[in-house]
Amino acid sequence: MWFRSFCLFTLCLNHLIAQEQPQVLIIGSGPAGLGAACITAQKGYSTLVCTGPTPRGQLNYERPVKNFLGMPQTPGKIIMERLEQHAELARASIVPEEVTYVAQDMDRFFIMTSSGREFTPEAVIIATGTGAKKLNVYGEREAAGRGLNYELNKDDISWHGKDVVVIGGGEDAVQNAKRLAVKASSVQVLVRGDDCKASHADVHALQAMPNVTISFNTAVKGVISDSESVIAVLTDSGVIRCDQIFVSIGLTPNSDLVKEFVECDKDGYIVLIGRTQTTSCPGLFAAGTVADPIYSESFISAAQGMMAAYDTCKYLKAKKIKPKMK
């Protein structure tokens, strides 16, 4: 079986090498991916950006962003639009593709996307960001989309007048619970430990809301839903009936694509070498929050994308690969 897969892989690789291929493929089009694309393309390396499920990344929202250097109080959408324009001006190609497979062999990469396209770039920059952490409990997968959410979408009003459970005790969970309590019938916050990690002022403000209860030392064991909606949360201290559940227990890096052959830390963040964006896999560079558990800020991610691009250009130059674009 493995021999057949190997032969197929080698056949695909030889076939693809013969075709026109990008020299650099960037996975992700958030601040890190677009930051990287601006530089590799400007340096003349043919660059393809696969946007993935969230084109322009997490910052692509209407609200003003306070801390993007040089663009104070600019809506996230505008910042991301400008970054995309900059990358296109540098002649990067941006395509609405989600990468589903990455492998490295014979000094080249082999990449497949969900629409069946295949690429064999010389170098890859992974900038896939983070996603919401899952509870990993019984019934969670079935309940997702039936009233169990990982993000609070301001246009969604399905929780108005409903009994809502918020799971988590961090800053995001407390802020979300406060927003939900304004329109929900009741909000019960379930915290695994004996304290919330949010600021005392926020926790007090939440506790003061008349329709909110916070249950500490409560571990979630499962979720019950029927074919249409959520029914209850199972905890180690009993069953809580509810109509909606918001899971807000933190973020996890989207490193699954490469974690089989690239060193990651215990939480799944890609490990970088020294003060570079280089990874344990030669030719594969990482940027943004997929490789950064500390600085979750868009400007920093964009800068890390640029650093990854400079590392990539240095790698290609050392391999004597000349830029294709004049």
Ligand SMILES: Cc1cc2nc3c(=O)[nH]c(=O)nc-3n(C[C@H](O)[C@H](O)[C@H](O)COP(=O)(O)OP(=O)(O)OC[C@H]3O[C@@H](n4cnc5c(N)ncnc54)[C@H](O)[C@@H]3O)c2cc1C
């Ligand atoms: C609600 C919210 C508010 C925020 N507010 C601020 C703020 O005010 N100021 C600030 O500085 N930061 C803010 N941040 C943080 C900021 O958005 C992130 O630090 C930044 O977006 C990280 O950039 P990134 O490029 O690493 O990842 P992301 O922006 O997460 O981009 C990841 C990209 O990877 C793509 N991708 C994922 N998987 C695949 C795949 N298999 N194939 C192809 N592409 C893939 C996605 O589609 C996306 O384009 C906020 C974040 C959130 C969620």
